[in-house]
Amino acid sequence: xxxxxxxxxxxxxxxxxxxxxxxxxxxxxxxxxxxxxxxxxxxxxxxxxxxxxxxxxxxxxxxxxxxxxxxxxxxxxxxxxxxxxxxxxxxxxxxxxxxxxxxxxxxxxxxxxxxxxxxxxxxxxxxxxxxxxxxxxxxxxxxxxxxxxxxxxxxxxxxxxxxxxxxxxxxxxxxxxxxxxxxxxxxxxxxxxxxxxxxxxxxxxxxxxxxxxxxxxxxxxxxxxxxxxxxxxxxxxxxxxxxxxxxxxxxxxxxxxxxxxxxxxxxxxxxxxxxxxxxxxxxxxxxxxxxxxxxxxxxxxxxxxxxx
Amino acid sequence: xxxxxxxxxxxxxxxxxxxxxxxxxxxxxxxxxxxxxxxxxxxxxxxxxxxxxxxxxxxxxxxxxxxxxxxxxxxxxxxxxxxxxxxxxxxxxxxxxxxxxxxxxxxxxxxxxxxxxxxxxxxxxxxxxxxxxxxxxxxxxxxxxxxxxxxxxxxxxxxxxxxxxxxxxxxxxxxxxxxxxxxxxxxxxxxxxxxxxxxxxxxxxxxxxxxxxxxxxxxxxxxxxxxxxxxxxxxxxxxxxxxxxxxxxxxxxxxxxxxxxxxxxxxxxxxxxxxxxxxxxxxxxxxxxxxxxxxxxxxxxxxxxxxxxxxxxxxxxxxxxxxxxxxxxxxxxxxxxxxxxxxxxxxxxxxxxxxxxxxxxxxxxxxxxxxxxxxxxxxxxxxxxxxxxxxxxxxxxxxxxxxxxxxxxxxxxxxxxxxxxxxxxxxxxxxxxxxxxxxxxxxxxxxxxxxxxxxxxxxxxxxxxxxxxxxxxxxxxxxxxxxxxxxxxxxxxxxxxxxx
Numbered sequence: 121x122x123x124x125x126x127x128x129x130x131x132x133x134x135x136x137x138x139x140x141x142x143x144x145x146x147x148x149x150x151x152x153x154x155x156x157x158x159x160x161x162x163x164x165x166x167x168x169x170x171x172x173x174x175x176x177x178x179x180x181x182x183x184x185x186x187x188x189x190x191x192x193x194x195x196x197x198x199x200x201x202x203x204x205x206x207x208x209x210x211x212x213x214x215x216x217x218x219x220x221x222x223x224x225x226x227x228x229x230x231x232x233x234x235x236x237x238x239x240x241x242x243x244x245x246x247x248x249x250x251x252x253x254x255x256x257x258x259x260x261x262x263x264x265x266x267x268x269x270x271x272x273x274x275x276x277x278x279x280x281x282x283x284x285x286x287x288x289x290x291x292x293x294x295x296x297x298x299x300x301x302x303x304x305x306x307x308x309x310x311x312x313x314x315x316x317x318x319x320x321x322x323x324x325x326x327x328x329x330x331x332x333x334x335x336x337x338x339x340x341x342x343x344x345x346x347x348x349x350x351x352x353x354x355x356x357x358x359x360x361x362x363x364x365x366x367x368x369x370x371x372x373x374x375x376x377x378x379x380x381x382x383x384x385x386x387x388x389x390x391x392x393x394x395x396x397x398x399x400x401x402x403x404x405x406x407x408x409x410x411x412x413x414x415x416x417x418x419x420x421x422x423x424x425x426x427x428x
Numbered sequence: 429x430x431x432x433x434x435x436x437x438x439x440x441x442x443x444x445x446x447x448x449x450x451x452x453x454x455x456x457x458x459x460x461x462x463x464x465x466x467x468x469x470x471x472x473x474x475x476x477x478x479x480x481x482x483x484x485x486x487x488x489x490x491x492x493x494x495x496x497x498x499x500x501x502x503x504x505x506x507x508x509x510x511x512x513x514x515x516x517x518x519x520x521x522x523x524x525x526x527x528x529x530x531x532x533x534x535x536x537x538x539x540x541x542x543x544x545x546x547x548x549x550x551x552x553x554x555x556x557x558x559x560x561x562x563x564x565x566x567x568x569x570x571x572x573x574x575x576x577x578x579x580x581x582x583x584x585x586x587x588x589x590x591x592x593x594x595x596x597x598x599x600x601x602x603x604x605x606x607x608x609x610x611x612x613x614x615x616x617x618x619x620x621x622x623x624x625x626x627x628x629x630x631x632x633x634x635x636x637x638x639x640x641x642x643x644x645x646x647x648x649x650x651x652x653x654x655x656x657x658x659x660x661x662x663x664x665x666x667x668x669x670x671x672x673x674x675x676x677x678x679x680x681x682x683x684x685x686x687x688x689x690x691x692x693x694x695x696x697x698x699x700x701x702x703x704x705x706x707x708x709x710x711x712x713x714x715x716x717x718x719x720x721x722x723x724x725x726x727x728x729x730x731x732x733x734x735x736x737x738x739x740x741x742x743x744x745x746x747x748x749x750x751x752x753x754x755x756x757x758x759x760x761x762x763x764x765x766x767x768x769x770x771x772x773x774x775x776x777x778x779x780x781x782x783x784x785x786x787x788x789x790x791x792x793x794x795x796x797x798x799x800x801x802x803x804x805x806x807x808x809x810x811x812x813x814x815x816x817x818x819x820x821x822x823x824x825x826x827x828x829x830x831x832x833x834x835x836x837x838x839x840x841x842x843x844x845x846x847x848x849x850x851x852x853x854x855x856x857x858x859x860x861x862x863x864x865x866x867x868x869x870x871x872x873x874x875x876x877x878x879x880x881x882x883x884x885x886x887x888x889x890x891x892x893x894x895x896x897x898x899x900x901x902x903x904x905x906x907x908x909x910x911x912x913x914x915x916x917x918x919x920x921x922x923x924x925x926x927x928x
Contacts, residue, residue, distance in 0.1 A: 194733060
């Protein structure tokens with residue numbers, strides 16, 4: 121694994137009596153797409169704000185690109201906040217240039233980068249249009265452009281898909297993949313698990329300010345006991361690694377369909393091998409790969425607000 | 429520093445590009461121009477008409493001569509001011525118009541008029557005047573005599589004359605100078621001078637500009653003349669006694685001096701007080717709107733990811749300072765342009781008032797108090813903006829703050845003009861919120877150095893504290909949009925350590 125571009129080490133943030141982030145630790149390797157998953161109020165936005173030094177942690181340590189969080193990092197960070205807004209009277213071009221300059225780019229480079237980004241995002245014919253006159257979708261593209269104009273090494277996207285229609289969600293997914301392929305590290309928070317499933321290499325799951333999982337999608341799925349549908353002549357409950365088997369109904373020819381839950385560490389491949397070794401008659405063996413949604417429900421509980 | 433300048437430039441450009449700013453910048457010069465134009469074109473006429481019926485046949489001409497004498501004295505006084513202002517080369521030191529401020533006797537005025545008055549004097553002066561000297565304009569006559577109104581009987585006694593003349597007094601009448609208000613009708617009875625005989629005067633109820641006093645003085649003089657002659661003096665001796673007048677030479681100082689010195693020296697500082705008040709409140713409102721827009725648009729988080737809250741705050745102060753400077757420059761430019769383009773009393777007064785700027789310390793003090801006053805008010809507006817989610821929310825803070833700022837300042841300025849060293853201005857000079865305004869108003873009259881240094885030091889300390897607290901408030905509240913703005917939250921933000 122490459123060096124970590126972002127590290128949170130036992131970070132806690134309290135607002136009065138309320139603990140928004142509680143002893144959170146995780147590391148984001150450089151490159152790729154990292155998902156920051158959790159329900160509403162899980163502490164995702166607070167964590168990102170601490171990463172950007174907008175707010176300071178109550179305790180713990182944060183390391184961004186090898187140093188502490190600071191505005192000096194802005195030149196290498198692109199940030200898209202959850203609550204979006206732009207200066208309504210500024211033109212698209214001026215808005216992007218303004219944010220580029222706030223990120224320490226000089227005037228010429230800022231205008232060049234803004235022009236290129238405007239082209240890429242299909243905003244060329246609106247470059248001189250005041251932002252207030254754009255549709256919501258176009259304005260969100262402009263907002264995204266303000267985050268990406270400095271070709272950031274680390275891109276932090278806080279709920280980037282909220283408010284976007286399905287078409288623009290797809291466009292944004294492509295853009296995230298493109299940014300990652302160009303070498304940027306993309307960290308995005310979301311409570312929509314489908315986006316995470318399609319984009320994330322690694323992820324961290326939060327619940328009530330605490331980390332409940334960190335790792336790859338495969339590891340996340342593996343944390344859930346495997347389920348499979350088995351078609352056999354006998355009850356598979358006694359096979360090694362099977363936690364439970366529930367008969368779903370008869371199948372033509374004297375066969376029966378079973379819903380089989382494996383024990384936590386059990387591997388479906390081992391079960392198949394055991395069936396063969398024991399001459400356990402099989403006609404069907406379908407493994408169900410759990411989605412992140414199920415993983416999340418399993419790890420966090422159903423009371424957290426998520427979208428599957 | 430770069431971030432501060434970027435924020436300042438953005439805020440400056442955004443505000444300057446709005447229609448509201450253009451209206452704000454232009455409305456004051458426009459209003460002043462309209463009021464000047466209106467006062468010139470539609471203002472009250474200074475000349476009043478009057479009618480005088482002298483049934484005795486002995487006093488009317490005498491009153492007319494007196495009024496003409498008074499007018500010629502006014503012309504002579506005005507001419508001497510003109511000569512003093514434009515300093516023609518090698519004038520006759522014995523000429524009556526050379527002695528500015530000296531009281532001209534009736535004999536001198538009569539000689540001036542007999543020699544051709546202002547017209548003859550100007551013929552002599554013209555070749556010696558500088559090229560840029562404007563033409564001399566004699567003062568407008570205060571009174572013009574007209575025949576009795578149509579239908580007013582002059583031979584049927586005062587009652588009949590008064591009844592007929594009363595209706596004419598309600599409006600304007602035709603005079604050689606055009607329509608003028610009919611101010612006065614005078615009836616001198618046939619037996620004036622005898623016991624019980626009364627001069628009757630009817631007025632239109634408005635100011636007569638001293639006409640009644642002039643008529644009464646001349647008629648009194650006539651009665652005294654008769655009395656003196658009756659006591660055995662010859663007419664010449666009686667006239668000589670009547671002409672006795674205490675010789676008075678008023679040693680008036682050049683423009684900018686004299687009894688109105690304090691007021692004239694206070695003109696520039698007082699103008700700055702009002703300019704500061706208007707500009708600070710105007711741009712403060714703009715800053716408030718700008719900040720609330722950023723809060724309600726939810727774009728602060730994007731900005732704060734790039735720059736510190738302090739940089740945003742300083743940038744806003746700087747940007748709005750630029751807007752204020754822009755407004756001040758345009759307004760003062762218009763004022764100076766208008767004053768110098770329209771020579772006369774205004775430009776003379778303005779030139780005199782600018783002598784206060786001869787003292788470099790006064791200039792430094794003016795700049796210091798103006799800038800610090802601007803900062804004091806601007807930071808209050810920024811504080812309101814950082815606590816408010818909407819303009820409606822801001823209004824609840826704004827109304828009391830505006831009252832807190834403006835009312836004491838207006839009262840104090842009035843007190844300062846009438847008596848710069850009275851208790852109210854002296855006390856409020858030590859209240860930092862009002863120090864810039866009150867000290868500016870008092871500068872023309874002169875402020876003791878220890879008081880100036882003391883209030884200045886206190887003001888600087890207050891500004892530093894205000895900046896510190898505002899920075900803390902800014903950090904703590906900017907991302908708190910949507911939270912209720914409560915007094916205890918405000919107090920906590922201000923006085924507890926900032927937990928960003």
